[in-house]
Amino acid sequence: MSRRSTEQEAPQPVHYGEAEGGGCDQPGCDNKEAYRCLYRDRRAVDCSWAACAEHLRVVEGRGYCLRHASIVEVLSLAASQGTQVSPPDLDNRCASLVMWTARDLDEPVVERLVRWGDADTSIINDPSIRYTRPDRLRQASGHWERVWALANRTGILLRVGIKVQDDRPEVVVLTGGPTDLLSLVPPWIERHLSGQAARVSQADLVERLAFQQQLLSALDTYVEKYGASYPNVLVPLRV
Numbered sequence: 001m002s003r004r005s006t007e008q009e010a011p012q013p014v015h016y017g018e019a020e021g022g023g024c025d026q027p028g029c030d031n032k033e034a035y036r037c038l039y040r041d042r043r044a045v046d047c048s049w050a051a052c053a054e055h056l057r058v059v060e061g062r063g064y065c066l067r068h069a070s071i072v073e074v075l076s077l078a079a080s081q082g083t084q085v086s087p088p089d090l091d092n093r094c095a096s097l098v099m100w101t102a103r104d105l106d107e108p109v110v111e112r113l114v115r116w117g118d119a120d121t122s123i124i125n126d127p128s129i130r131y132t133r134p135d136r137l138r139q140a141s142g143h144w145e146r147v148w149a150l151a152n153r154t155g156i157l158l159r160v161g162i163k164v165q166d167d168r169p170e171v172v173v174l175t176g177g178p179t180d181l182l183s184l185v186p187p188w189i190e191r192h193l194s195g196q197a198a199r200v201s202q203a204d205l206v207e208r209l210a211f212q213q214q215l216l217s218a219l220d221t222y223v224e225k226y227g228a229s230y231p232n233v234l235v236p237l238r239v
């Protein structure tokens, strides 16, 4: 009896997010061993915060940053009372721009991957918007990205990404494999930056389609030139 209750009380192993090399984000903490916060909002945008075990809080066996731990606690309390609340959006304009752009591109990109693939390939369509932290050694800025890929048994053949960098929050970058294929400021942001008034919705739609078309043409040109399996190396894909 006592043995059973001990077993029941044994703590579940804590699930932490991906390990991050950059160290803990908590100001003043020097701990180099850090993990991503596991929070993912209702649009599948992941939290960019990484912290050491001491500066993460565990809620229901999962490690979150302090801010999201409180949110997850509220959500799980609501769930226990029979109310399902979806995780509130992360307030990040880079992530939102990736999301809006990727939402429009999803169908045409998947349609292309189907066309470019064959019986031996499969399509990876990961709706999550992930943050890659700044690489200080290479002086590269952090970025948010949404990825599609064509893969076969040996790995990724073609990786297509839409990303927005922290230091250029108004620019959408299309990537093919490891290459930046096209960097564009979406027309509605351009207009906003130049102080022009918003247009009526019909023109807005045309403009958005033209923006999509520019990105898709850049992707088509890349694949026409190099094929869907170039460079035929394994590109790491974080899923």
Ligand SMILES: [Zn+2]
Residues within 6 Å of the ligand: 024, 025, 026, 029, 030, 031, 051, 052, 053, 054, 055
């Ligand atoms: Zn820490």
Ligand SMILES: [Zn+2]
Residues within 6 Å of the ligand: 037, 038, 039, 047, 048, 049, 064, 065, 066, 067, 068
């Ligand atoms: Zn978080």
